[in-house]
Amino acid sequence: MQRTSVNVFPFECAESQLALADKLLTLSGQRFQKVFFATTGAEAVESAVKFAMTSTGRTDVVAFRDGFHGLSMFSSFMTGNPFWTEALRWKPGNVHHVDARNFAALEDTLASRKIAAVVFEPVAGSSAAQHWTADTASRLAALCRSTGTKLIADEVYCGLGRTGTWFGIDAIGMDVKSTEASAVPDMIVVSKGLTGGLVPLSAVLMNDGDFDAVFGAPGKAKVQGSTFGGNRLAMQCGLIVLDLVERGRLVENAAAMGALIGERIAARFDSRVTLHGKGLALSLKLDARLDRSMTDVWLDLIDGGVLAMPNSAAPDSLRLSPPLIFGVDEVEVLIDRLDEALQP
Ligand SMILES: Cc1ncc(COP(=O)(O)O)c(C=O)c1O
Known part of the structure; x- marks a missing residue:
């Protein structure tokens, strides 16, 4: 070199x-x-x-x-x-x-x-x-x-x-x-x-x-x-x-946790929430028929200790960028908090 x-x-x-x-x-x-x-x-x-x-x-x-x-x-x-x-x-x-x-x-x-x-x-x-x-x-x-x-x-x-x-x-x-x-x-x-x-x-x-x-x-x-x-x-x-x-095999972890988040969201929310992205470069999309706005969900998630971020280019979506050390327990917390945030 x-x-x-x-x-x-x-x-x-x-x-x-x-x-x-x-x-x-x-x-x-x-x-x-x-x-x-x-x-x-x-x-x-x-x-x-x-x-x-x-x-x-x-x-x-x-x-x-x-x-x-x-x-x-x-x-x-x-x-x-x-x-x-x-x-x-x-x-x-x-x-x-x-x-x-x-x-x-x-x-x-x-x-x-x-x-x-x-x-x-x-x-x-x-x-x-x-x-x-x-x-x-x-x-x-x-x-x-x-x-x-x-x-x-x-x-x-x-x-x-x-x-x-x-x-x-x-x-x-x-x-x-x-x-x-x-x-x-x-x-x-x-x-x-x-x-x-x-x-x-x-x-x-x-x-x-x-x-x-x-x-x-x-x-x-x-x-x-x-x-x-x-x-x-x-x-x-x-x-x-x-x-x-x-x-720490964190690249592999990002792939596995991304897949797990996808499975857990599909199982818990059906079509109410869809997940887009790759690995831990993720975005949540809410079904337009839901009573809750993306801003409501975002603020509730923040209150629940989940850092998510609105998208400047996609107002109907929330960016999720968990750290690469994200684990199974944290996935469960994310899913529970999301469930709470979706309640009318
Ligand atoms: C894809 C992409 N490019 C460039 C930048 C700019 O990086 P920085 O804020 O370090 O200048 C960002 C920051 O969010 C980004 O996401």
């Missing part, structure tokens, strides 16, 4: 940076060869977009309506829901929004050959845990490949175990370890779970080609950098968290 860090290029990087980068690349089955460290999810998503723009020489970006990519200036505008930007009196001219899985619109937009990157969430956090399927995701990847567009998976929410697989793309059947270039995104962005939410840290996993286009020579390394990117505290924290997740 190259022993230099882009943040202090061209000096050697710290052992802990190498170790964490190595760990992430190993988890990806060496599908990627380089890691760029940043601090927040939004910063890493924007970094990936800058890398795509530099690598392709193109100017524009496609994101999906109802997606969420963070609230820094550019990522706010990649976020498809106008809720986040309507108070602003400006918008960039190079972000195009397409309805998720509207391939006719995608093909039209990508045909312009102006698009540097398509940014997508394999399993979305803020739009009712909507997810791509093996079919639609591979169609998206193939379309990007045939038009020279970089495909960026924003796994800030769904990555590193939450979906019951290490990467969200695996949960939707894309297979991060595939040897077929067109079957996997060009870059994957991870963050939140990397330090268990404790220390700000995000990372972009990328391939040699895109990395070299940006950082290939000392004079080139101007496109992106971050004072705190790769800081030692975050590196150590990332190493410890990934080790705990691995040793």
Whole structure:
């Protein structure tokens, strides 16, 4: 592995940076060869977009309506829901929004050959845990490949175990370890779970080609950098968290507990409540005929000690993101509290 860090290029990087980068690349089955460290999810998503723009020489970006990519200036505008930007009196001219899985619109937009990157969430956090399927995701990847567009998976929410697989793309059947270039995104962005939410840290996993286009020579390394990117505290924290997740078999636990929650909800509530998502990246939907509003249920759940979250892009749904250590007892508490919250 190259022993230099882009943040202090061209000096050697710290052992802990190498170790964490190595760990992430190993988890990806060496599908990627380089890691760029940043601090927040939004910063890493924007970094990936800058890398795509530099690598392709193109100017524009496609994101999906109802997606969420963070609230820094550019990522706010990649976020498809106008809720986040309507108070602003400006918008960039190079972000195009397409309805998720509207391939006719995608093909039209990508045909312009102006698009540097398509940014997508394999399993979305803020739009009712909507997810791509093996079919639609591979169609998206193939379309990007045939038009020279970089495909960026924003796994800030769904990555590193939450979906019951290490990467969200695996949960939707894309297979991060595939040897077929067109079957996997060009870059994957991870963050939140990397330090268990404790220390700000995000990372972009990328391939040699895109990395070299940006950082290939000392004079080139101007496109992106971050004072705190790769800081030692975050590196150590990332190493410890990934080790705990691995040793505790928490990815497997996320898959098992997600399945159990699904079974328990189907058994207790029939069609009154449906569960969507993958692993522990979940969303509850209430039957429209129920007397209780989603807000009533949400507030009752909070009172009962269950943290759930309304969805900006799906007001009839409640986001559930239990920690990866969630166990059988906690599932029973969740089901009981939900039952109480549904009482008229
Ligand atoms: C999918 C996704 N992308 C990007 C972000 C932005 O991350 P941050 O708040 O760390 O900037 C989030 C945060 O919720 C997210 O869920």
